Amino acid sequence: MMKYFFLVLTALIFFSCGKTQSCIDMNNVDVTGVCDNSFNPVCGCDDFQYRNECFAKINGVTSWIGGPCP
Numbered sequence: 001m002m003k004y005f006f007l008v009l010t011a012l013i014f015f016s017c018g019k020t021q022s023c024i025d026m027n028n029v030d031v032t033g034v035c036d037n038s039f040n041p042v043c044g045c046d047d048f049q050y051r052n053e054c055f056a057k058i059n060g061v062t063s064w065i066g067g068p069c070p
Contacts, residue, residue, distance in 0.1 A: 024060045033058030043069035 023045030035054035042050050042064040049069040050056040056064045
């Protein structure tokens, strides 16, 4: 039973890492970027909630949907 548990756990880690890496464009990360602090949350393709679209953009997120992450 433990063998299957580790197999499933490994698969989950592998697929979640691929998802995160594929939706962040490191060329678009702007460490000097400035955003206003207005709270209009968006859920990035990396399943991370950003304060607003600007924060998603300067963190290199390639796509997001409006609203908080589930």
